[in-house]
Amino acid sequence: MKNPWTEIPAEDYEGHMKLPEVHQLEPLREIFKKALEKYGPRRIAILGCATGNGIEAVEFSKLEKLYALDINPGYLEILRKRHAANLSKIETMECDLNTDGPDLSGIHLIFAALIFEYVDVKIVTEKIARWLAPGGILVAVLQLPCEKIPEISPSPYKSIGKLATLMKLVAPEEMEGLAAENGLGFQGKRTRKLDSGKEFLELSFRKPA
Numbered sequence: 001m002k003n004p005w006t007e008i009p010a011e012d013y014e015g016h017m018k019l020p021e022v023h024q025l026e027p028l029r030e031i032f033k034k035a036l037e038k039y040g041p042r043r044i045a046i047l048g049c050a051t052g053n054g055i056e057a058v059e060f061s062k063l064e065k066l067y068a069l070d071i072n073p074g075y076l077e078i079l080r081k082r083h084a085a086n087l088s089k090i091e092t093m094e095c096d097l098n099t100d101g102p103d104l105s106g107i108h109l110i111f112a113a114l115i116f117e118y119v120d121v122k123i124v125t126e127k128i129a130r131w132l133a134p135g136g137i138l139v140a141v142l143q144l145p146c147e148k149i150p151e152i153s154p155s156p157y158k159s160i161g162k163l164a165t166l167m168k169l170v171a172p173e174e175m176e177g178l179a180a181e182n183g184l185g186f187q188g189k190r191t192r193k194l195d196s197g198k199e200f201l202e203l204s205f206r207k208p209a
């Protein structure tokens with residue numbers, strides 16, 4: 001069976017994320033930008049990078065490599081077009097994080113925003129722990145449950161509905177437990193309320209130096 005994400009055109013994905021009642025791209029961009037400012041990473045991996053939201057904040061002159069991983073090749077093609085000027089430092093990797101094992105290592109910052117909801121959290125956390133450099137940081141963003149709003153906001157973009165069978169919210173305790181099991185030390189967390197009323201939880205972990 002095809003992963004539903006491969007059947008959602010980029011226009012539908014971005015259109016949905018930009019709806020005033022969803023409006024998630026900007027807060028995610030901000031979280032990524034803050035992580036760049038705080039940690040100054042030279043090797044970055046973005047898991048579930050989609051069309052590259054946030055990459056415009058990267059200072060490529062200070063960067064060694066940015067790995068952008070996603071299951072949808074169409075999203076990665078758009079990312080490459082939008083960031084054509086910096087392609088010598090960007091490597092896009094089409095992969096299914098559940099099953100494929102890109103051979104990454106020595107990553108200073110892994111940004112994993114709204115991806116754990118769609119993958120096997122245990123498998124992906126194990127990979128992250130392997131890929132991080134000693135002292136490297138994982139910033140994860142989870143969507144928190146909200147009584148009044150469905151997990152996937154109603155959308156005029158019908159293809160978004162395909163995610164209903166795949167998406168499952170991840171309990172922060174599960175994420176924290178798996179990170180600890182894989183030797184990642186808890187650094188901090190922050191809840192961010194969106195205009196829609198939904199909430200994101202930003203969690204950060206560090207691999208021991």
Ligand SMILES: C[S@@+](CC[C@H](N)C(=O)[O-])C[C@H]1O[C@@H](n2cnc3c(N)ncnc32)[C@H](O)[C@@H]1O
Pocket residue numbers: 005006025028029047048049050051053054069070071072075095096097098112113114115118119
């Ligand atoms: C909600 S979007 C992520 C938003 C993005 N991180 C941001 O900050 O704007 C989820 C992304 O994860 C990708 N994805 C979902 N399942 C995946 C998998 N098994 N392996 C790799 N990428 C996956 C989707 O194609 C999609 O681009």
